[in-house]
Amino acid sequence: MSNRPLNVGLVGGGKGAFIVHPHQRAIHFDGTRRVTAAALFPDPKVALEEAANWPYPIKGYGSYDEMIAAQASLPASEKLDYILIVTPNFVHFDPAVKALKAGIPVFCEKPLTVTLDEAKQLVDTVKQLKIPFAVSHTYLGHWTSRLARYIVRSGLLGEVRWVDSYYIQGWLATKFEDTGNQQASWRVDPKKAGGSGCGGDIGTHALMQLRFVTGLEVSEVSANLEIFVKGRSIDDHFTAYCHLNNGARALVRASQISIGHKNDLGIEINGTKGTLRWRQEEPESIIIHQLGQPDRVYWRGAVTPGDGFLPKDMPADLLAEPNIPAGHPEAFHDAFARLHRCFEVDVRKYLAGQPFACDGSKYANVEDGWTGMAFIQACIQSNSQKGAWTAMPSLK
Numbered sequence: 001m002s003n004r005p006l007n008v009g010l011v012g013g014g015k016g017a018f019i020v021h022p023h024q025r026a027i028h029f030d031g032t033r034r035v036t037a038a039a040l041f042p043d044p045k046v047a048l049e050e051a052a053n054w055p056y057p058i059k060g061y062g063s064y065d066e067m068i069a070a071q072a073s074l075p076a077s078e079k080l081d082y083i084l085i086v087t088p089n090f091v092h093f094d095p096a097v098k099a100l101k102a103g104i105p106v107f108c109e110k111p112l113t114v115t116l117d118e119a120k121q122l123v124d125t126v127k128q129l130k131i132p133f134a135v136s137h138t139y140l141g142h143w144t145s146r147l148a149r150y151i152v153r154s155g156l157l158g159e160v161r162w163v164d165s166y167y168i169q170g171w172l173a174t175k176f177e178d179t180g181n182q183q184a185s186w187r188v189d190p191k192k193a194g195g196s197g198c199g200g201d202i203g204t205h206a207l208m209q210l211r212f213v214t215g216l217e218v219s220e221v222s223a224n225l226e227i228f229v230k231g232r233s234i235d236d237h238f239t240a241y242c243h244l245n246n247g248a249r250a251l252v253r254a255s256q257i258s259i260g261h262k263n264d265l266g267i268e269i270n271g272t273k274g275t276l277r278w279r280q281e282e283p284e285s286i287i288i289h290q291l292g293q294p295d296r297v298y299w300r301g302a303v304t305p306g307d308g309f310l311p312k313d314m315p316a317d318l319l320a321e322p323n324i325p326a327g328h329p330e331a332f333h334d335a336f337a338r339l340h341r342c343f344e345v346d347v348r349k350y351l352a353g354q355p356f357a358c359d360g361s362k363y364a365n366v367e368d369g370w371t372g373m374a375f376i377q378a379c380i381q382s383n384s385q386k387g388a389w390t391a392m393p394s395l396k
């Protein structure tokens with residue numbers, strides 16, 4: 001394949017949609033990917049109008065079925081190289097499975113699906129057809145998440161004992177859905193969001209951050225899914241006490257009723273030799289605490305291997321990755337761009353018929369998406385038995 005920019009098709013994103021916009025900026029970030037087509041809305045007429053009014057020229061389709069079917073007869077240079085699914089949770093599975101069956105790589109929003117069964121079907125389809133698949137766990141894309149992963153997985157904190165991984169918000173502290181807010185309305189509807197509201201929406205991010213950084217897996221959970229705002233039928237506050245597979249313990253918690261908290265996602269890891277703290281609202285740095293030593297603050301793009309904590313032989317690709325100098329702050333959009341950039345590498349290999357990684361080390365893959373759904377299912381089951389310890393389902 002030539003070095004032309006990759007063609008990306010959007011599923012969802014019309015009429016006041018939210019997350020499509022950070023994504024489409026991230027797609028265009030490097031000049032090597034571009035949005036060329038979209039099925040932006042469930043009503044075909046509106047979908048076409050929205051596409052015609054998109055801020056740059058794209059080919060509009062009345063539905064994602066039409067967009068996927070059209071690919072078969074297009075010349076290679078015009079075919080979609082991947083699709084991005086930015087619809088509410090209940091419209092992830094169908095376009096994803098159809099795109100995969102048409103041989104098109106998929107970048108899908110989280111949580112992967114609304115049921116574990118659908119998630120399993122996606123895992124099986126991806127395995128069978130060997131197609132790149134990304135799940136949009138945004139915060140893995142911060143360079144500091146990659147540094148945290150390196151620090152913890154290299155054993156620099158010793159054995160992990162305790163992890164507190166959290167995502168705290170306050171925007172659903174009142175019945176915001178009754179104001180007609182589009183994003184709130186479907187998030188509190190179990191048919192559209194899934195069996196857990198807050199847990200599925202943002203608890204899955206906290207879980208993914210824990211797994212990505214530590215390399216540890218949750219083996220069992222004792223969970224409480226609580227509803228603080230009257231009239232809701234799914235949780236707006238979510239707490240899972242977890243046993244991890246190395247014997248460590250963890251709290252994976254999320255809230256949408258904690259007034260004052262905006263997008264307060266963070267992680268604290270306590271090991272036998274030290275502690276790491278990171279918050280996505282201040283994503284440029286990591287704090288390390290060691291007994292009897294002054295605290296260390298590591299800034300993106302300004303770490304020195306062999307400094308007495310970080311070893312001399314840090315991976316060259318990790319050190320090379322920051323693309324603007326330290327002190328020019330990166331944030332949310334850069335994290336999305338890093339995920340799309342890494343996905344592009346795998347998509348280009350796939351299109352060239354070469355082996356590709358898609359191994360979860362640069363962005364969440366379909367198995368990670370399945371694990372998020374397995375975690376939610378185990379937490380729902382535990383909650384229904386008053387927090388009884390419940391084993392995580394197995395993918396095998």
Ligand SMILES: NC(=O)c1ccc[n+]([C@@H]2O[C@H](COP(=O)([O-])OP(=O)(O)OC[C@H]3O[C@@H](n4cnc5c(N)ncnc54)[C@H](O)[C@@H]3O)[C@@H](O)[C@H]2O)c1
Nearest residue numbers: 012013014017018019040041042086087088089109110138
């Ligand atoms: N990764 C993150 O940080 C992050 C942040 C916010 C949302 N999300 C996820 O992104 C997804 C979308 O969330 P949002 O807040 O942007 O929702 P939204 O309501 O703002 O946008 C959803 C879009 O999908 C469209 N849509 C719905 N059904 C469709 C269909 N059948 N065909 C075509 N378009 C259709 C809607 O018209 C709308 O344009 C959700 O799964 C959510 O969990 C992820």
